[in-house]
Amino acid sequence: MKPSTPQPPSVSPVLELRQISQSFGTQGVLREVTVKVQRGETLALIGESGCGKSVTTKLLAGLLDPTRGEVLWEGRPVKGRASSELRRDRLRFGYLFQGAALFDSMNVYENICFGLRENTDLKEPEIREIVLERLREVGLAANVAEKRPADLSGGMKKRVGLARALAMSPDVIFYDEPTTGLDPVMSDVINELILQTQSRRNVTSVVVTHDMQTVRRVADRVVMLYPLGRVAPGMPQVIFEGTPDEAFASEDPRVGCFVRGEAGARLKEMSAA
Amino acid sequence: MSALSSNAADPTPIHMLGRMAVEIVEAIGDLVTFFLRMLGGMLVRWPRARVLWPVMYEIGVQSVPVIFVTGLFIGMVLAVQSYDTLRMFRLESRIGSIINVSLVRELGPVLAATMLAGRVGSAMAAEIGTMRVTEQIEALKALGADPLTYLVVPRFLACFLLIPALTLVADGVGMFGGWFVSVQVLGVSDHFFWLYSQQFISAYDVIAGVSKSLFFGAAIAVIACHRGFHCGAGAEGVGRAATDSFVFSFIAILVLDLLLSIALNNLYRLLWALGITVV
Secondary structure, three states: OOOOOOOOOOOOOOEEEEEEEEEEOOEEEEEEEEEEEOOOOEEEEEOOOOOOHHHHHHHHOOOOOOOEEEEEEOOEEOOOOOHHHHHHHHOOEEEEOOOOOOOOOOOHHHHHHHHHHHHOOOOHHHHHHHHHHHHHHOOOOHHHHHOOHHHOOHHHHHHHHHHHHHOOOOOEEEEEOOOOOOOHHHHHHHHHHHHHHHHHHOOEEEEEOOOHHHHHHHOOEEEEEOOHHHOOOOOOOEEEEEOHHHHHOOOOHHHHHHHHOOOOOHHHHHHHO | OHHHHHHHHOOOHHHHHHHHHHHHHHHHHHHHHHHHHHHHHHHHOOOOHHHHHHHHHHHOHHHHHHHHHHHHHHHHHHHHHHHHHHHHOOOHHHHHHHHHHHHHHHHHHHHHHHHHHHHHHHHHHHHHHHHHHOOHHHHHHHOOOOHHHHHHHHHHHHHHHHHHHHHHHHHHHHHHHHHHHHHHHOOOOHHHHHHHHHHHOOHHHHHHHHHHHHHHHHHHHHHHHHHHHOOOOHHHHHHHHHHHHHHHHHHHHHHHHHHHHHHHHHHHHHHHHOOOOOO
């Protein structure tokens, strides 16, 4: 379990989705979803594939505009902010993407310093120092800096992605499926890095995951989404909100089956569909 | 109501034509909006040299060999094809004017643009499409960069500014190819080859050809980047974006060529009527 105790929530959530609906063309993904992220906490977003976890995270980070509803940062709506202000505010966030999303055309060094070069006036020696420090922080040697993303293993890519997300010293970090596709040992390394980042920097974290080991180790609070197509009309899409222990003890079969990794009645439902 | 439902389920050719017209207008509107947003981004922030120079090298310098080879062979083929017809009328000494006027006015700009659309446009669409599919475009946003300014502006500038040079390369090499076959292989007089070329080509022809190429370059960059940004999911989406980029660019080049040729011919007549000559 996570070693440090969660901080008491502040009055105004650092991030909030208020009654958000999101669709892509005719495909609805979210319907009237409300999610609050308190300062300093680590929130795990769980749910089946395709239930809208990554979309929720991108909405929280301001990478997507909602079809309906309101996104608030520090209690202020994101909509209506000038694009320059939005870009500046977004720099307070670090984002580790699902596939790391490293820029293929750049080496590791250029990937990590991208945000610094684009948004600061730091001189190259200072940038170099930060890049090497971030590489050390995620447990990578300095010689990795010259490698291309194509030359890295899955775990190394995730760690470089994390180093890039940390380069601008963000207040909030989003981890989109940080352990997916990694072996158990590397998954634990990533979990450990999430915990270390949390304790060293006291950041707010949002972790999208299917991995219950990650939920147990890093999360203070869990929010579970249910796929919109299977939510009964009028019922909320957020089917659980609470601590990891509460999630594992949940009597709701949808939550219980998911956290225990049991098919339950799902196979029958799929056959009937 | 029932008529509407039946139309939606089984559209008539008129419905399909109407739908296609709406889709074309929507696509053009979307493309123009994309172009205007890109121009807006260019005014707000000029691309940094370390981003712009590699793109210019890739688009300009790396395209020279392919344009060199195609220009050379088009010039030679023009000579081979024109020679027999001109010879029937004992006009083979004027072959230089046919080859060089064709090259400078039409083939040079269109050839350079087509090669650019094939070599560079498709690659740009595929690269940006791959970036979209692998969330790299969202990563740019997350790292404080505007994807439109960061990705599209340098590519637009490189295509727009370097296509005139590539057109002049195609013109020059094509002329050399035409001269080589006409004079060295088919035995046309070197003196008459250049004399008639000089008589028939004016500075206006060269300027008009190069001016056309600027529009072609802009169209290629905007279409390719637009296709990349609107790429569908997976490898199939990236492949489709690259193919669409070339097909739409090629159509745009031909349509623009026709419209610009008409406009430039009218401009020439207007200048001539006003007593302004561009020799």
